[in-house]
Amino acid sequence: MLITILGIMSIILGASCFGSAYLTVMRGGPARRAWAYGIAAAIFITIIPVILAVFFAATMN
Numbered sequence: 001m002l003i004t005i006l007g008i009m010s011i012i013l014g015a016s017c018f019g020s021a022y023l024t025v026m027r028g029g030p031a032r033r034a035w036a037y038g039i040a041a042a043i044f045i046t047i048i049p050v051i052l053a054v055f056f057a058a059t060m061n
Contacts, residue, residue, distance in 0.1 A: 003053075003057045006052055007049045007052045007057075010044045010049055011045055013044045014042070014043075015041070017037045017041035018037070018038070021035075021037035021038045024037060
């Protein structure tokens, strides 16, 4: 159950990072910040949940 909650939290953080990247671009903020938010979002939405699912949730009894 803990692994599932961590996965959901990771996806929520990723979605908020995508939103922050969008707001940074729309408000004319620095491009470096928008890229950082975008990369963090990609990591939170794809890499972390996959690692949690494959290496932890799949091996639990």
